Amino acid sequence: MQPSLSVIVYGRNVQGHLDESLDAICLDDPGADVEVIVAAVGPSAQRVAEVHAARDPRILPVALPQDTTDAAARAAGAEQATGRWLQFVRSKDALPPGAQRAVAEHTGGLPDSVDVLLFDHVRSTWNSQGAAGRDSRVLAKAGPAPVALTDFPGLLRVAPLLGNRALRAEFWHAHAAEFRAPHPSGPHGAGPEPPTDDELFAAYATLLCSTAVACFGHVCLDHRQLRPASLPPPTPEELYAQIGQYEDVQRLMAVSGAPAALRAALYDVMVSEWLRIIARGGLSEPLVREFFHRASRAAVAWRPEGHARPAGLGGVQRSLLEQDAYVKYRLLQAANHRQHKARSALATRKRKVRAKVGARVRDFRYHRELRRPVDPCLAVFSAYWDRGVACNPAAIAAELARLAPHIHPVWTVSAAREPLVPPGTDHVVAGTRRYWEVMARARYFVNNVNFPGAVVKRPEAVHVMTHHGTPLKRMGLDQREYPAVSKGFNFRGLLARVDKWDYSVSANSHSTEVWEHAYPAHYTSLDYGYPRNDVFYRAGAADILAIREKLGIAPGRTAILYAPTHRDYEATWTPRLDLASLAERLGEDTVILVRGHYFYSGAAAPPAWLRRSGRIIDVSSYDPVEELALASDAMVTDYSSIMFDYANLDRPIVVYADDWETYAKTRGVYFDLMEEAPGRIARTQDELAEIFTSGAWRDETAAKARAAFRRRFCEFDDGHAAERVVRRVFLGESEESLPPVVPIDERTPAPTPEEAAPR
Structure with a gap:
């Protein structure tokens, strides 16, 4: 059966990246209607391709000699491809999770008139992952409906890569000769970077030869940019070839009779790129000077008749380029740098002056208020660095209203979060005049993180640290041996804030011992449980059904809460699960509630039909999280402390630990979760799916x-x-008078969704 999409991975094994690129393809959605052709150039790439082909029957290796150009490798791969659509991916690049299925599904719904599907991409470097580019704006502006390039010349501004587009196979084969540049650039087979070859030309040629183009906002390519220091410096021929590439495209436009609007759009892109090369530095003066002269000749030769330069500095730079006025350009550049530096220095001085004056005014007002008496009935609450009413402080505030209504609570929130404060809640915006008045006069301070260091601890004040989780990862002073998280951290400042604690709330003996070691100070541990978890023993069937209805979970469906944690060793978030594939494996009767930032990245967004069907629900911004736990039948997490809270419900928990060793080594942990997990453990996505489909998750x-x-x-x-907490801290009752902790065997958690469902 003909596959929908052929992914053609081509080139040499650049810096060993081919292995990880194919790893991502092998692990990603084996059920997608996709085949993978590896046009492997050289022995190293061939060995990697053969190893992966032995694991995945979808992969077909094509062995090519070491001196094969990129264009020839693409052609060889295309000859073996049988898919209706083709996507060409350099061997150093990768496909994000779900990309194969997303492209295959989207192309399947396109009319026959569409020859090219353009989609979004992200860029990764040696020290960062998944940085978004500017293409998303262009793609969004073009819209999803097919469009002719002549009607939307702005598509020429999309990055000229072959990996960020899919080509109809018939279209590719019909125009293959036109997609090969007459003057390919770059030394073939030299250095660790594959030859630049003619990708830029081929990418533009696909658009120029197309009848119609469709745009897709999904991220379907991770374009890896190699560390410049790992590459040999460009030769003069390689640098000048970046002019020749654009000239070849201009010739193609001239031969095909492209309209003026297209030529103008490409001209703007071309000249902007040349000016960027000239300005970026790192090249010798003679080399840049000669590049400038050659770019000048090309800019004059290809400038469309009557084409207007942009206003401002960009227009002046173009004018100097066209005049071949290199000395004047350098003088302008130097003057612009000096002006920018002067403006930046002035702005910095102004900010410092404003900050200093503001701090002095704040300190004066604050210390004036500190001379006034403490208000014995004023309590300050905060959570998660002023994010709003949440977590343990929120549960304590609610109980305070019931047991001690004479004490007035005021919440501190950031300006950005103020609109989310529940109506009727007295609050102050952090840093404002009233904020410092309240901080000066309150008797009680309740927070799940520390208050700012500038807050003075008055003798009469009582500070309650509630924390916001049971510690698996190292905390406080215990982080000092782990540079991934402790580098640059001010531990003296931390201890100064900890010294203000009067009470530390704990959910278990493990936490109490950790807090005393990680935060050594003179405070009293309140071994009372976490107030936010009270709801897990108080919610009833009606509460659970109401939450599920609010979330849109259809009756009878199994809801799985997926709540991963942050990795300190990663510069940016990396998708760890292909949610679309997982949802498919688990079937139509399962709903995945995703708690995190995943739907804000195109690399992780599931297909629209899955979202419309209610099988994946983004609950990243839903509060409180305790309601999500109550609404779910099971939870999948990695190392998040939410597992400790969720365990109160006595519902299944599955740990997805694909990088446990790395996490434990870089972040530090207090115990081996692999030996003391709250349920089944999956190390791969296939294992995770199998745990649910086999029923092992609740055996x-x-x-x-x-x-x-x-x-x-x-x-x-x-x-x-x-x-x-309220009776002990706010009402001053003795330990002996407090409700004793109910033994775990005598507790009754909230009913499961299955138990809550009407019979």
Whole structure:
């Protein structure tokens, strides 16, 4: 059966990246209607291709000699491809999770008149991953409807890569000769970087020869930019070839009779790119001077008649380029740099002066308020660095209103989060005049993180640290041995803030011991449980059904909450699961609730039909998270502390630990989760899917592990934590008078969604 898409990975094994690129393809959605052709240039690439072909029957290796050009490698791969659409991917680049399926599905719905599908891409470097470019704006402006290039010349501004487009196979074969540049650039087979060859020309030629182009906002390519220092410096011929590439495209436009609007659009892109090369530095003066002269001749030769230069500095630079006025250009550049530096220095001085004056005014007002008496009925609440009403502080504030209504709570929030504060909640915006008045006069301070260091601890004030999770990862002073998280951290400042604590709320003995070691100071540990978890023992069937209805979970469906944590060793977020593929494996009766930032990255966004069907629901911004736990039948997480809270519900938990060793080594952990997990463990996505499809997620082995986990980490949580905190801290009651902790075997968690469903 003819596949929808042929992904053609071509070139040499550049700096060993081919292996990881094929790894991503092998692990990603084996059920997608896709074949993979590896046009492997040279022995190293051939060995990698053969190893992966042995693992994945979708991969077909094509062995090519070491001196094969990129254009020849693409052609060889295309000859073996049988898909209706083709995507050419350099051997150093990669496809994000779900990209293969997304392209295959989208092209399947396009009319026959469309020859090219343009989609978004991200850029990765040696020290960062997934940086978005500017193409998304152009693609969004073009819209999803097919369009002729002559009607939307702006598509020429999309990055000239072959990997960020899919080509109809018939179209490719019909125009293959036109897609090869008459003057390919770059030394073939030299250095660790594959030859630049004619990709730029081929990318533009695909658009110029097309009847219609469709645009797709999904990220379907990760374009890896190699570290410049790892590459040999460009030869003069390689540098000048960047002029020749654009001239070849201009010749193609002239031969095909392209309209003036297209030629003008390409001209703007071309000249902007040349000016960028001239300005970026790192090249010898004679080389840049000669590049300038050659670019000048080309700019004059190809400038469309009557084409207007842009206004401002860009227009002046173009004028100097066309005049071949290199000395004047350098003088302008130097003057512009000096002016920019002077403006930047002036702006910095102004900011410092404003900050200094503001700090002095703030300090004066704050210290004036500190001379006034403490208000014994004023309490300040904050959570997650002023994000709003949430977590343990919110649960304590709610119980305070019931047991001690004479105490007035005021929440501190950031300006950006103020619109999200519940109506009727007294609050102050951090840094404002009233904020410092409240901070000066309040008696009680409740937070799940530290208050700012500038806050003075008055003798009468009572500070309650509630924390916001049970620690698996190293915390406080225990982070000092792990540079991935501790580099540049001010531990002295941390201890100064910890010294203000009067009470530290704990959910279990493990946490109490960790806090005392990680935050050594003179405070009292309140081994009362986490107030935010009280709801897990107080919610009823009606509450759970109402939450599920609000989330749009259809009756009878199994809801899985997916809540991963942050990796300190990653510069940016990296998708760890292909949610679309997982949803397909789990079937129509399963809903995945995704708690995180994943749908804000095109690399992770599931197909629209999956979202419309309600099988994947983005709950990243849904609060409170405790409601998501109540609404779900099971949870998948990696190393997030949410697992400790969720265990109170005595519902299945599956740990997805694809990078446990790396996480444990770089972040530091207090115990081996692989030995003390709250349920089943998956190390790959296939294992994760198998755990659910086989029923292992809720079998006897999983239940036994969960029971041991609950006994250790849900020690004090019984539904009365907030009451104990309020009675002890705000009402001054003795320990003996507080409600005793209910033994775990005598507790009854909230009903599961299945138990809550009407019979």
